[in-house]
Amino acid sequence: MTKPIHVVDLFAGPGGLGEGFSSIRKSDGSRQFQTLVSVEKDPAAHRTLTLRAFYRLLHDSGMGMSAYYDYLQGGEHPSCRSDVQHLWKQAQEEALCLKLGSGDGNRILEDRLRKELAGCNNWVLIGGPPCQAYSVVGRVRNRGNKNYRPEEDDRHFLYREYLNIIARFRPAVFVMENVRGMLTSRVGKDRIFGQILEDLRDPTKATGHKGPRSVMSKKDGYTIFSVEDERVYYPRSIGLFDSPAPLEEEEYNSFVIKAEQHGIPQARHRVILVGVRNDIVTHLGASVIATSIQMPRSGDDVEMTAAQVLDELPALRSGLSRHDSKDAWYATIRRVAYKVAKELQRHHSEHIKQDDRERIAEELLEIAKAPHEELDRRHDSKAKLRPVGPTTELEKWYHGAQNPNVQGLWYNHEARSHMETDLARYLYCATFAKVMKRSPIGTKEIYLDSLAPDHANWKSGKFADRFKVVLEGQPSKTITSHISKDGHYFIHFDPYQCRSLTVREAARLQTFPDDYYFEGNRTEQYVQVGNAVPPLLAQRIAAKVKQVMDRVELNEEKQAQAIQA
Structure with missing residues (x-):
């Protein structure tokens, strides 16, 4: 693409997922993905996020990296250096310390996105809503509390803050990461994962929010893909946009990625959901997209130790x-x-x-x-x-x-x-x-x-x-x-x-x-380290998202040429 693809990173932590996307380069050396906004509520993680945003801006400025490494070795903070203060201010504008789910936090983010995404339809949303309520350890701890009620635990529903941004601003693609325990977590007698898939499929129905007119259509909504199994995506029915055929619960595991099978020196198993907007799915075809985003696996004999x-x-x-x-x-x-x-x-x-x-x-x-x-x-x-x-x-x-x-x-x-x-x-x-x-x-x-x-x-x-x-x-x-x-x-x-x-x-x-x-x-x-997405794994996911976005751009170029003809 001639311009970088805009990225918004929610629940960013120290920035592992965003680091992976930011590391993808075009043939001329410039970045394929550019983070517009990243959001984290924890002050320490936010400081890390801001410093890394500064690192990338400094790296791309051609000014050399001394201002960054001098600070790491005990020198002046970048905010105190006149030669790089302008880059530090840009980093502060990129990395926001906000609590999503609060009135002020939501308002500030939505105002910012209206401004930054004006006229931009094909951008990418990434992030991992907090997982304590879904994790197996967290659920064991909750069972020890006789007063605990899962339906009253707001952490079960923080994914709705992520969903609200999808509903209001309609990214071309979103990547949502969470713990494996999300697949089996229940509210009452119902597994919450099936409801999450259904909400992500139809964000308008789930939230009541309509997205920008430029991307709204009769085929509004998203198809949710697995990066591990091209046969599993949701909805999966005879007519792609008919009433969705439910996935069998045993198929939920197809949304789990095992990091050690992808060159990461760690047995980290996480749910990765890749949603693609349905106007794009209509033009490219669900099977084409499902194949495009499959992550190649390394064999057991080449696992990193x-x-x-x-x-x-x-x-x-x-x-x-x-x-x-x-x-x-x-x-x-x-x-x-x-x-x-x-x-x-x-x-x-x-x-x-x-x-x-x-x-x-x-x-x-x-x-x-x-x-x-x-x-x-x-x-x-x-x-x-x-x-x-x-x-x-x-x-x-x-x-x-x-x-x-x-x-x-x-x-x-x-x-x-x-x-x-x-x-x-x-x-x-x-x-x-x-x-x-x-x-x-x-x-x-x-x-x-x-x-x-x-x-x-x-x-x-x-x-x-x-x-x-x-x-x-x-x-x-x-x-x-x-x-x-x-x-x-x-x-x-x-x-x-x-x-x-x-x-x-x-x-x-x-x-x-x-x-x-x-x-x-x-x-x-x-x-921060324990809660993060491995950046190298994120880079490999980002490379697959890029393939989809490249197909989107090629399709739009063909449409433009047809109109001119």
Whole structure:
């Protein structure tokens, strides 16, 4: 297209979905998609979103990237620099801190979109309405509240704020992301997913809002496509715009994308709905669109592993919650390694073979005898020349806009502090995983009394997954916002580092480029990373959306030529 395709990003978080769309380039190097507006209510995530908008504007300005990297290394904030203040103001206009669902938030956004989208019919809406009410963990928590009523939980219906924008402004395409739990979530006896599909199919009926006259027609509404199965879209009936034929509930899983099957080093399973406006579906054909947006899968033998994307990062040690120093930390690690090794050798287990216990104990004793390595807790970004720049596409993606001849610039890479008891558990679990190639299973395999957490019901069997290692030879388990609370579910696979993942490591598993900086305190940074859409996955979805938009443009060009003829 001669002009970039406008994008509006709702419930944007730190901007993972928008980053993927913004990364698509045309043959001349300019951006294929241009974010008009992104919206996020969380102040820390909004600051991250604004800073990344500035990054893109600065990158495209031809002024160089020093204003951005200087800030990341402790220099002036871009808003304080006279040479780039105009770009910072543009970034602030793009990234809005608004609470959708509130009167003021909705009004400000709708006023802005009326202005920005005037005369623009073929634009793209992206976003993922908050998912706490749909997630399996959230529903378990809600069941523990005897006063909880799902029909009174506004979070079930935040997708309607997304729907309202579709109804009022009619994008050519929308991409909606959410947790897999959306498929099985119920309000009363009814699964909510079927209602969501029906609302998205006919936004006028669902909201009462009519869209712009320029895109309204007898075939008003949307067809919802899967990026995983070209045979599944909604509505699917003999006549495309007749009364919709309901999908079977088992077909709902066709809307789930498994990130590890698409080159992402993480087993992240999410619902992706791609809606295409029905005037476009009429001209192009549902089957053509369904085929166009299918995501090619990588085979199991080429899945990206955690080690492939984490090994490049500098090794760090965890900290001690009290009286931390390098010497004190190493003394603690040696002490607990020796203690746990001897206990393993002495105490029988019904679930771990004696030979395996011996192997784990021997590995722990090696750690206890290891020399002092002078590991730091925090990586200080200092430029170092590298003999060879990034060569693979994935390496280039992670490197971002950094100088390809420089290595060592990793941000948000700082290890947490832990209590000695947690260090003992992390050391045992990581060593177990190194030897056994899997995480230990709850109290069955974390069976030593000295490793038992201070929970009255630890041995009840309810905590089988309380301590999990990110295995080096597999894609990571799903990075979630729970990583902000503790590191128990995300233990680094290297027992010599004995710690949980840093923000940067979690961000790498989410495929954020290394120069993507997360604002806020460390807890806020973890939440942002855990809630985000992996940008590289978003880029691959965006490439498929581009194919549809290219067909739209080609069709309109043919129509214009026919009129002129």
